[in-house]
Amino acid sequence: MNALIYLIPAALLLGLIGLGAFMWALKQGQFEDLDGAASRILLDDDLPEDQREHRGDPD
Amino acid sequence: MTAVPSSASFSPAADLDGFVTRLDGGTAHIDLAVEGLRCAGCMSKLERGIGALDGVTKARVNLTSKRMAVEWAGARQSPTAIIEAVSRLGFKAYPFDPGRLEAAADREGRDLLKAMAVAGFAAANIMLLSVSVWSGNVTDITPETRDLFHLLSALIALPAVAYSGRTFFRSAIAALRARSLNMDVPISLGVLLAVAMSLFQTLNHAHHAYFDSAVMLLFFLLIGRYLDHTMRRRTRDFAANLATLRAETATRLLDDGQTRTLPVSAINAGDLVLVRPGERLAVDGVVESGTSEIDQSLVTGETVYARAEPGTSVFAGTLNQGGALTVRVRAAGQGTLLDDVNRLLEKAFAVKNRYVALADRAAGIYAPVVHTLSALTFIGWMLAGTGWETSLVTAIAVLIITCPCALGLAVPAVQVVATGRLFKAGILLNGGDALERLAAVDTVVFDKTGTLTLPDAVMAQEQVVDHATLEDAARLAMSSSHPLARALAAARPQATPLEGASEVTGSGVCVQVGGIEWRLGSAAYCGASDTVRDTAQGAAGSASLIWFRKADGAPQPLRVGQALRPDAVETIARLKSRGLAVEILSGDRQDIVEQVAREVDVETSAGAMDPAAKIAHVEALKAAGRKVLMVGDGLNDAPALAAANVSMSPVTAVHLSQAAADAVFLGERLSPVVTAIEVARAARAIMGQNLWLAAIYNAVAVPVAIAGFVTPLIAALAMSGSSILVTVNSLRTRFAGGR
Numbered sequence: 001m002n003a004l005i006y007l008i009p010a011a012l013l014l015g016l017i018g019l020g021a022f023m024w025a026l027k028q029g030q031f032e033d034l035d036g037a038a039s040r041i042l043l044d045d046d047l048p049e050d051q052r053e054h055r056g057d058p059d
Numbered sequence: 060m061t062a063v064p065s066s067a068s069f070s071p072a073a074d075l076d077g078f079v080t081r082l083d084g085g086t087a088h089i090d091l092a093v094e095g096l097r098c099a100g101c102m103s104k105l106e107r108g109i110g111a112l113d114g115v116t117k118a119r120v121n122l123t124s125k126r127m128a129v130e131w132a133g134a135r136q137s138p139t140a141i142i143e144a145v146s147r148l149g150f151k152a153y154p155f156d157p158g159r160l161e162a163a164a165d166r167e168g169r170d171l172l173k174a175m176a177v178a179g180f181a182a183a184n185i186m187l188l189s190v191s192v193w194s195g196n197v198t199d200i201t202p203e204t205r206d207l208f209h210l211l212s213a214l215i216a217l218p219a220v221a222y223s224g225r226t227f228f229r230s231a232i233a234a235l236r237a238r239s240l241n242m243d244v245p246i247s248l249g250v251l252l253a254v255a256m257s258l259f260q261t262l263n264h265a266h267h268a269y270f271d272s273a274v275m276l277l278f279f280l281l282i283g284r285y286l287d288h289t290m291r292r293r294t295r296d297f298a299a300n301l302a303t304l305r306a307e308t309a310t311r312l313l314d315d316g317q318t319r320t321l322p323v324s325a326i327n328a329g330d331l332v333l334v335r336p337g338e339r340l341a342v343d344g345v346v347e348s349g350t351s352e353i354d355q356s357l358v359t360g361e362t363v364y365a366r367a368e369p370g371t372s373v374f375a376g377t378l379n380q381g382g383a384l385t386v387r388v389r390a391a392g393q394g395t396l397l398d399d400v401n402r403l404l405e406k407a408f409a410v411k412n413r414y415v416a417l418a419d420r421a422a423g424i425y426a427p428v429v430h431t432l433s434a435l436t437f438i439g440w441m442l443a444g445t446g447w448e449t450s451l452v453t454a455i456a457v458l459i460i461t462c463p464c465a466l467g468l469a470v471p472a473v474q475v476v477a478t479g480r481l482f483k484a485g486i487l488l489n490g491g492d493a494l495e496r497l498a499a500v501d502t503v504v505f506d507k508t509g510t511l512t513l514p515d516a517v518m519a520q521e522q523v524v525d526h527a528t529l530e531d532a533a534r535l536a537m538s539s540s541h542p543l544a545r546a547l548a549a550a551r552p553q554a555t556p557l558e559g560a561s562e563v564t565g566s567g568v569c570v571q572v573g574g575i576e577w578r579l580g581s582a583a584y585c586g587a588s589d590t591v592r593d594t595a596q597g598a599a600g601s602a603s604l605i606w607f608r609k610a611d612g613a614p615q616p617l618r619v620g621q622a623l624r625p626d627a628v629e630t631i632a633r634l635k636s637r638g639l640a641v642e643i644l645s646g647d648r649q650d651i652v653e654q655v656a657r658e659v660d661v662e663t664s665a666g667a668m669d670p671a672a673k674i675a676h677v678e679a680l681k682a683a684g685r686k687v688l689m690v691g692d693g694l695n696d697a698p699a700l701a702a703a704n705v706s707m708s709p710v711t712a713v714h715l716s717q718a719a720a721d722a723v724f725l726g727e728r729l730s731p732v733v734t735a736i737e738v739a740r741a742a743r744a745i746m747g748q749n750l751w752l753a754a755i756y757n758a759v760a761v762p763v764a765i766a767g768f769v770t771p772l773i774a775a776l777a778m779s780g781s782s783i784l785v786t787v788n789s790l791r792t793r794f795a796g797g798r
Contacts, residue, residue, distance in 0.1 A: 039098065
């Protein structure tokens with residue numbers, strides 16, 4: 001039963017970290033444009049020009 | 060967004076400074092509504108393209124709301140240049156009126172999401188502890204460990220309930236102040252009593268505590284509220300985009316003769332505005348100079364054009380068909396017509412008997428029953444002699460188990476799914492309870508002009524001239540921007556345009572073909588005498604005339620008129636086959652209205668109705684016990700729209716009508732009216748089922764609770780079980796209305 005002394009605070013702490021992360025993301029405006037966020041993952045802006053595949057481009 | 064009229068465009072010289080907000084440090088900010096924004100590719104193309112412009116510091120697309128925010132350093136860019144750059148990339152952008160944008164800061168949504176996150180965190184952690192207690196209770200948990208777990212649960216639950224429950228507490232207090240009961244009263248009472256009793260139980264080393272039930276209830280209900288809120292917000296954002304795409308701007312004439320394009324909100328009474336041919340008026344006023352013909356069909360329903368000359372009053376929403384006008388803006392409320400409409404509108408809103416939404420009616424029955432049951436349980440156990448403590452615990456358990464988790468989701472979940480379904484079909488709903496009112500409709504009243512017929516003029520089927528003449532006129536019409544000429548050109552898309560045509564603003568176009576002059580334009584421009592014009596107009600009925608003449612030949616009238624929406628006949632037949640009565644009310648002439656009524660096979664029709672007559676008719680129908688759906692678009696329809704049980708407007712309607720309507724539909728087709736009614740009926744049926752599901756659940760659970768056999772485990776299972784059942788049932792609404 002002594003393990004509880006560590007386990008309960010650890011569980012609560014992990015949960016709080018998750019909650020804090022969510023609040024931070026919310027404040028950063030990451031939930032303002034959910035459709036955009038879903039599409040942005042397809043962009044390859046972070047790659048150098050020659051490695052890009054323009055599959056997402058309509059033209 | 061193809062339904063949006065493309066009349067708005069910004070000339071390179073247009074000064075759009077009225078749309079720009081200046082931020083600290085000299086940065087300028089503008090919000091644009093972007094048409095044609097669909098995929099990730101479009102997004103990166105726009106952001107990269109605009110971001111690369113000189114001086115631009117930020118270009119961020121919001122794909123959900125189809126908007127883009129652009130910021131640039133002070134003087135190095137202009138809004139016009141940015142909009143042009145966007146159009147070079149293949150998109151159409153329209154600046155947002157900053158006065159309209161206050162809705163963008165979505166505080167309410169954020170607060171709900173935060174409350175939901177906190178409740179979710181608390182529910183998960185308390186459940187972790189609760190499951191340990193429940194399994195320990197049937198095995199070997201020591202009383203000390205159980206007390207510790209309960210105390211920890213209390214530590215998490217108390218702040219979580221205080222934070223996440225605010226929405227409900229606030230609304231419950233407001234309801235109690237108004238001496239009424241809404242759903243939030245039993246919710247708040249249930250949650251607060253559950254927490255208080257659990258705290259008491261914990262301190263008394265009892266076996267059971269209900270912290271998990273209280274927090275889980277809040278979590279479920281907040282999910283429902285948030286879904287509801289996002290759906291509403293999405294609709295509102297979309298409606299705001301549409302309003303912007305319709306570009307409610309006016310061109311203001313400055314004292315030095317320069318012009319400036321401004322959002323309508325920046326135009327004041329007394330300003331002079333310039334209205335070019337083909338433009339829709341954005342303000343009410345009196346013509347100062349210029350003569351023209353005004354298409355008032357959107358305002359009065361009348362299709363024959365009215366003359367405008369210095370001194371004539373003109374109204375927002377009307378279309379300038381002839382020459383350029385300068386208009387002195389009049390303060391709102393002074394106009395005779397608009398004044399009338401506004402007064403009627405206010406009256407209609409005031410007498411509109413407040414519809415009691417299904418959920419509120421359910422709450423009205425539910426809350427007293429639950430509270431009485433709970434009180435009776437307490438008295439019953441007291442009489443049975445179990446002592447006040449056990450009696451109170453049982454009574455509160457009754458309150459918790461009946462807590463309207465499923466009931467709270469029963470109606471909103473269906474509303475969210477149905478609103479989403481309608482949204483996909485191009486119907487924007489203004490409020491959730493509009494669904495219920497739509498479902499009850501048994502009479503549909505249509506306006507004629509712009510509702511049964513298309514808002515833009517098209518070439519009439521019956522012409523008095525031969526084919527070759529039409530063909531030639533269409534070729535010349537291609538060089539003109541006049542709405543009537545455009546209708547003519549649109550009817551013959553394969554015609555080849557003529558070279559060297561020149562347009563005389565306000566009169567017409569002319570061209571030299573092999574030494575012969577062709578003219579297309581007003582009667583006077585083509586040399587038709589007044590008697591010739593009046594005879595031709597008399598024969599043309601509701602159609603408008605545009606004249607065509609070759610050299611010295613006789614001027615020929617070409618008819619351009621209103622066309623029925625492509626599926627108007629079919630839609631009305633479908634409405635009738637569903638047992639709905641259909642009527643037509645119009646401000647247009649009686650004979651024209653009767654002709655249209657025959658075409659679409661409607662027996663009851665009335666013409667020459669002014670706004671007051673329309674209201675009177677709708678009220679008479681309501682007094683006869685009918686549930687009226689009014690569909691209209693004009694300014695003259697707005698009061699009737701407000702007076703009807705429920706109302707719809709096409710997206711091309713005037714602003715006032717859209718504001719008065721419960722739903723707005725997009726596109727050229729009329730079938731959304733049928734879809735809306737079908738989806739609403741299906742949604743109403745599923746709401747009823749959900750309420751029954753919730754009631755059955757209570758009928759089973761309540762006796763168990765009254766008997767005192769409820770444990771937190773049973774409460775948790777019952778609560779989540781019934782919520783999931785109701786939610787899954789709501790999803791069936793998605794398949795309502797076919798397709």
